[in-house]
Amino acid sequence: MVKLEYGYLPETLAEALEIRAAEKVVPYAGGTDLMVEAEEHATYLFLNQLAELSRINVTEDMLEIGAACTYTELLNHEAVPQVLKDAMILIASPATRNQATPAGNICNASPKADSALIFVAAGAKLRLRSVQGERIVPIGEFFVGRGKTILRDDELLTEILLPRRGLDNYYYKKIGARASMAISRVSFVAIFGEEAGRITRMSIAFGAISSVILRFPEFEALMIGKTIEEAKALKGEFLAKFDEAIVPIRGRVSATYRKQACMSLLNDFLASRGI
Ligand SMILES: Cc1cc2nc3c(=O)[nH]c(=O)nc-3n(C[C@H](O)[C@H](O)[C@H](O)COP(=O)(O)OP(=O)(O)OC[C@H]3O[C@@H](n4cnc5c(N)ncnc54)[C@H](O)[C@@H]3O)c2cc1C
Secondary structure (H helix, E strand, O other): OEEEOOEEEOOOHHHHHHHHHHOOOEEEOOOOOHHHHOOOOOOEEEOOOOHHHOOEEEOOOEEEEEOOOOHHHHHOOOOOOHHHHHHHOOOOOHHHHHHOOHHHHHHOOOOOOHHHHHHHHHOOEEEEEEOOEEEEEEHHHHEEEOOEEOOOOOOEEEEEEEEOOOOOOEEEEEEOOOOOOOOOOEEEEEEEEEEOOEEEEEEEEEEOOOOOOEEOHHHHHHHOOOOHHHHHHHHHHHHHHHHHHOOOOOOOOOHHHHHHHHHHHHHHHHHHOOO
């Protein structure tokens, strides 16, 4: 382990976890969120050179993404699903993507986090480790508010566990002020599945409209098992539920704009699947 002026450069994950347990340190992946508002006296725990966190492990059902893997590495990896690639390619610029990580995007816990949106809709899980052991939590339970997560002070996010199956049929849109280098004003993804004429999946997530990324599994459940014709008949009820539940906060754009954008995207997604 190397002690630097601003923190620690551990050589192994075990060392990193020991430092995390013993001292008040700020985990540092790519630093692209942290350095925007760098704390003057922070002690950083640099994770970006840890070999154990730099792996992408492909199993039959799962992609295990190490917390030090950058967007560029993931964009160049053949097993990464296209829906995640579509979101990552719109994040910042190539230079930032060479440093920044989805793990940092998740731990920063912004509702505007573009890769986190995809992980939420895809039902990813997070492996959190400490010197005490590990726990695996669904990403939806990780966020408790803007910038707030359930991560303990002695824990690190070590891997993102992304299911590999059932992500190919999707609808993704990011609304920003520009075509590139834009922070989301509203983001939307829907992952769809259909088998033997019946809907098997409709996982919908909305970003940048509330204090956390929003998903409504109880509304999604209305459409599961239905034929397209049955789904069409339910469309009014389905849309009304979202219309009532989505109460966007005001930001750089008005709450009214955000609400209209959400409902238009939801409608457009349904129409694109014949509903
Ligand atoms: C110019 C610019 C443009 C940007 N554009 C976008 C955009 O379009 N979309 C978007 O979503 N974001 C954007 N961002 C924000 C940022 O780049 C992303 O959120 C990025 O994914 C953060 O990753 P990082 O590795 O740099 O995180 P860091 O800055 O290193 O860390 C972010 C937070 O996560 C914590 N953390 C990091 N790793 C771990 C870990 N393993 N365990 C526990 N805690 C950890 C850190 O302590 C910190 O609180 C932009 C940033 C800049 C500077």
